[in-house]
Amino acid sequence: xxxxxxxxxxxxxxxxxxxxxxxxxxxxxxxxxxxxxxxxxxxxxxxxxxxxxxxxxxxxxxxxxxxxxxxxxxxxxxxxxxxxxxxxxxxxxxxxxxxxxxxxxxxxxxxxxxxxxxxxxxxxxxxxxxxxxxxxxxxxxxxxxxxxxxxxxxxxxxxxxxxxxxxxxxxxxxxxxxxxxxxxxxxxxxxxxxxxxxxxxxxxxxxxxxxxxxxxxxxxxxxxxxxxxxxxxxxxxxxxxxxxxxxxxxxxxxxxxxxxxxxxxxxxxxxxxxxxxxxxxxxxxxxxxxxxxxxxxxxxxxxxxxxxxxxxxxxxxxxxxxxxxxxxxxxxxxxxxxxxxxxxxxxxxxxxxxxxxxxxxxxxxxxxxxxxxxxxxxxxxxxxxxxxxxxxxxxxxxxxxxxxxxxxxxxxxxxxxxx
Numbered sequence: 001x002x003x004x005x006x007x008x009x010x011x012x013x014x015x016x017x018x019x020x021x022x023x024x025x026x027x028x029x030x031x032x033x034x035x036x037x038x039x040x041x042x043x044x045x046x047x048x049x050x051x052x053x054x055x056x057x058x059x060x061x062x063x064x065x066x067x068x069x070x071x072x073x074x075x076x077x078x079x080x081x082x083x084x085x086x087x088x089x090x091x092x093x094x095x096x097x098x099x100x101x102x103x104x105x106x107x108x109x110x111x112x113x114x115x116x117x118x119x120x121x122x123x124x125x126x127x128x129x130x131x132x133x134x135x136x137x138x139x140x141x142x143x144x145x146x147x148x149x150x151x152x153x154x155x156x157x158x159x160x161x162x163x164x165x166x167x168x169x170x171x172x173x174x175x176x177x178x179x180x181x182x183x184x185x186x187x188x189x190x191x192x193x194x195x196x197x198x199x200x201x202x203x204x205x206x207x208x209x210x211x212x213x214x215x216x217x218x219x220x221x222x223x224x225x226x227x228x229x230x231x232x233x234x235x236x237x238x239x240x241x242x243x244x245x246x247x248x249x250x251x252x253x254x255x256x257x258x259x260x261x262x263x264x265x266x267x268x269x270x271x272x273x274x275x276x277x278x279x280x281x282x283x284x285x286x287x288x289x290x291x292x293x294x295x296x297x298x299x300x301x302x303x304x305x306x307x308x309x310x311x312x313x314x315x316x317x318x319x320x321x322x323x324x325x326x327x328x329x330x331x332x333x334x335x336x337x338x339x340x341x342x343x344x345x346x347x348x349x350x351x352x353x354x355x356x357x358x359x360x361x362x363x364x365x366x367x368x369x370x371x372x373x374x375x376x377x378x379x380x381x382x383x384x385x386x387x388x389x390x391x392x393x394x395x396x397x398x399x400x401x402x403x404x405x406x407x408x409x410x411x412x413x414x415x416x417x418x419x
Contacts, residue, residue, distance in 0.1 A: 025088040028076045036068035063107050066100040091138065098134040102127050105178070112181045169221065176217035184210040207258070207286060249304070253287045256303035260284055266306060266313060271381045273312040274301055280382050294384040314381045320353065321381045325389060327396065328369040330406040335362070335370070341403050342374045345395035351388055353377040369408035 043064075073096060077089040105126050113119050136142040146164055153162030187209050260266050261284060270281045272291065279293040289306055291299045314321050329338050339360045346352045358376035365371070374396075378388070400407060 032069045032072035036065050062103040066096050070096040098130050102130050108178055108182055172221040176221040180213035180217035184213050253303045256307045257286050271314040320377050320379050322377050325374045327372045330369045330408040333405055337403050338405055341399035345392050346376050351378050368410045
């Protein structure tokens with residue numbers, strides 16, 4: 001790389017401090033600020049309330065205003081340069097450009113990610129990086145630093161990589177990934193608004209689109225900085241060996257996640273039983289599925305387990321679930337009275353469906369009594385069964401007490417034989 005010393009933008013400006021030309025440039029900057037504010041106000045008035053809310057009160061001030069000012073200053077500098085020096089405007093252009101980059105990056109990050117300490121750290125890093133490059137550019141040391149970084153490098157195949165090219169590639173990848181994530185967020189919102197698609201199909205298309213955009217972002221970013229993407233074949237081979245040896249579980253869970261979303265055997269909101277876990281499916285992520293139990297705890301289950309093991313989906317085809325409650329009565333009990341008492345315990349309860357109607361089944365004759373079973377249907381399995389069973393058991397106990405129906409307990413006959 002040819003070494004060239006960047007012009008120091010501060011020295012000519014300091015020389016112009018006593019020049020009348022500085023006043024005209026200050027007036028131009030003030031006019032650019034005023035015209036930018038007026039243009040933003042006019043644009044905001046033309047927007048509908050919905051778009052005005054999406055535009056945001058601070059978005060125009062932080063992003064659009066520096067962009068408009070930069071455009072006006074560039075036009076004014078090109079015109080004013082025919083009659084006088086424009087050293088102040090030469091300094092204002094990189095300042096406005098840096099401000100625009102920083103504010104646009106912040107706005108983009110806050111649309112992609114939720115506020116968090118990590119996001120604030122990343123924002124500070126971007127800010128320091130941009131302003132640091134600006135300071136080097138203004139003082140004339142940027143090209144010298146670039147030449148020093150470019151002098152340190154290594155060769156991968158036929159491609160020479162220097163510290164400067166690697167750093168530039170990382171910055172380019174980060175920028176393209178941010179744009180890809182922002183585009184994926186917009187597409188995700190369109191999928192959510194597409195009512196004919198079910199939830200699983202929307203999630204599958206969203207994840208597939210995001211993955212393709214991220215890969216495309218990397219493939220676009222590397223050639224932009226002069227890195228041949230065939231260099232990635234070396235890393236691709238290493239990644240393939242890694243997947244074959246130690247990452248097959250991660251790859252399997254990733255593929256299983258797409259399988260679950262596409263075959264729709266498990267959907268967001270379904271009530272499922274996986275092993276000893278019963279709960280509602282809250283989220284189907286790339287690697288795992290979150291199942292929230294009725295006590296509030298959340299189980300993180302690998303997607304592969306949902307493909308390779310038996311999963312009971314209580315709401316796959318029909319949300320109606322049958323509930324059975326075994327009851328035993330003593331021999332000699334009037335079974336018709338017992339049947340009426342059991343049906344009365346569930347009559348009029350809001351959660352018990354009238355159709356199919358509740359029923360009492362005679363299951364068999366046990367050692368200590370007659371085995372009955374109260375069966376009924378509910379339409380809200382996500383509410384759980386424990387509280388409902390408790391209420392019905394209380395009602396059965398009270399009804400049996402009124403009717404004098406005995407609930408037996410085991411009897412043992414001990415015979416003593418004298419020899």
